[in-house]
Amino acid sequence: MSSAAEPTSTDYPRTTPAALRRAARNWPGGTAIVDGQWGADVALNWAELHEAVHTFAAALVASGIGAGDRVAIWAPNSHHWPVAALGTHYAGAVLVPLNTRYTAGEAVEIIERSAAAAVVVSGEFLGADHCGELLDKHRDSLPQHVIHVPLSKSAIPGGAVGWTEFLDRGTDESAAEAERRADGVSPDDLSDIMFTSGTTGKSKGVMATHRQTLAGSHAWGANGRLNSDDRYLMVNPYFHTFGYKAGILPCVLFGVTMLPLAVYSPTAAMELASRRRATVFPGAPTVFQTILDDPDRTGHDLSSLRLVVTGAAIVPVVLIDRIAAELGVDTVITAYGLTECSGFVSTCTADDDAVTVANTCGRAFAGMEIALSEQGEVLARGDMVMVGYLDDPDATAATIDADGWLHTGDIGTIDERGNLKITDRLKDMYICGGFNVYPAEVEQVLARIDGVTESAVIGVPDERLGEVGKAFLTVRADAVVEEDAVIAYCREHLANFKVPRSVRIVDTFPRNASGKILKRELS
Template structure:
């Protein structure tokens, strides 16, 4: 196992890949095609710019942008300078992004210009103008134009031209495996974002394991549709490809027509993604017009995987390897994974077995019964960033991570996740946290009380339903509230239905009893 020994750190991996796979195609983005040697040179230039800008080891550097070559170069450049990467969800609105920027203490932000019709720069400027401790934030726009007080990516890179390669290499070599490499913010039952601290060594070891179990190899061509702001996209995508010299083909938005076109034109062999992506691909009426014969590896998870889906991938698309996995940010994004050769029923019904170097157990009354899933091993986070209380509530004194998920282990050690203690639900592959959504909805002037639950949805797996107590005399309708929510929060968080109630059912301690709400038809 090379991960945290031979490479030592992420810049060590970048240097290894740029030398070991120098002439292999590293990234394809439209007409732009660069080799691993060229990618290494671009990352060196990005690191030099970070150094010229004053980025020091341990500084937090955030990135708020879709899957692109510039994302890869900016992120790897910052991490190679010793910074701690803080990826921001591209679905965030300005207030949501500024909250994470403030909590993390980010000193630099790489931001896209416009994405999906939204000006991220304008959104950020509004959030900064509203205050909130972002006055010292240094902003770099990953585009050719930027407001006068922000810098373009081109100008930022030019600032590093006076930093020689020798200085950059010394900085790369100084980065230690035990240093934090990234801070991925997630939400718990309180709704307050918490940043899971993961190190270079943990990242390298985890995705060397992932690459080995998946069978990722040199010459593979990997379409990365999973967003880079998520561990699945960045680490099971970019980091995994660096370990093997696979070609990265980043796709900024999930669009099934674009996926099909990329799969055929680029002879894609590897396509990880949520079941919704794979289902859309299989059901597309024009699928037969595209040559998908190069596709050999699919890795999925994040939701229940129908056995029929696994069978169709194998039978209709002739995908040789279909695997399921389970992970969470607090465990470096990977806890269990199926193995090549597992029976399709095992792959569909479970998330596989604990990865090497880790332990998984279920805190249940008896074997085979459901209970909270606990994880211990090299992959478990160092803790939550500047949140000792939350860390103590999640990590036990003897090193077990309490996942908040309910699951069952079979006799072979395969894990089946059955529920979520934290009430989280998954909307098209994105984790949605009711407490966070409830806090945002509670800001509406006509909302007196609110509870959010996940309900089944044929297309997205689950969506939110809000149970709302109106303020006395308020004329608020469900359509009014959903329209307001679409302006105030990421789209996947917006409830798809609203039920108005006189009061919310609560237990003796005052907590909403959500089990009594599920299944109630939505009105209003």
């Protein structure tokens, strides 16, 4: 079975410079971004953001950065990030976001693999100094231009150029050249190289064009009915597709105010949402789990929220029920995507009923189609599918087949309405007594146990059955969750071969740099 989306409006820019110019024309006095994290509030309207981006691009040109060169950004969410990212595009260059959880060594590896000509990197922040560490330990591996993002008043390390000093490099000539570069950016030019999280090995550089990127960003924004009255609380990291392609770029396309948050906590998110009257709040399932479980939640006014969007391969059904019921949000949407599709494969809509939202990932995004292989693997094809992996044609050929279908590695079903339901990762399935067990199904049941905050189920060897399930749980600090009670609950709700034979309570889960649980490290 396959499913394809209905077409939507095609009236939107196909490059980010064109999108930013349109935003400056359409909403010149509208607020583009408000960032109060570093002392005094920084608030830019769309005309001012456009000018800031142009200034950054002019500085890149003056520094010798050419069209098609790569510029890496290693920094948390702040107003500097969209200026640098959009400025990179405006100068005709290619953006390479770096995960803020990387070690300096991991960051350098990506900088070298992408042949970055410049690095925009944060200074001292939460006890770490990415810029200082890079220059102290890896100076010989860095490009000539290391641009320091001032998140504190710490000194700029030798070998780096300060943010303000860098912006001052621009000249009338380089500013004019930046405008020419922006004019010359083609929809089929590379916009970014985003490295996968590497849960099964070395990370891969996913290459996407402006056309592919903005097709997804526009489809996401149109589906959420974004408009220039919206204020978008941005807890998703900008280095991730959820923060960049489903965050910054839809705001540019629809004139939405950006409210960046560099360090997530339930309290910080709720305070920012209340103070700025946020209307749109996308986030990973764990974000909403922590907010719902926060004992101080009722002390924050979240009534301005109209849209919550969450997504992952698997989203606990009970979580969707609670978001709608306990936060009182008008619209809750679940979606599914992966970096190789710019983050966009399928989505529910505001018109879907609660059962559809709670139990499926919706239909294909506009411009995409989905299908299932004979093995039940989810396949995706369409406007958002990547060009390929950086310097890895073999991996590209193994992922995108001759008919253009991208093999996601996820197992799923598609119902008669075209709704996709992800049942598990292909690699996570195990066989118990001859029966296939998909851990995600078990994890959905575990999520309904009072006190359980997160779960992961793996198959472990068993002499009689081949493999049996072992469940790992994190629980609330005030909760009492016992192994026998967990297993008994599972027996009430699952067939016997799906019931975990053992349960282990853990303080935390091992995670990769994107926060995904590393099941291979559980035992």
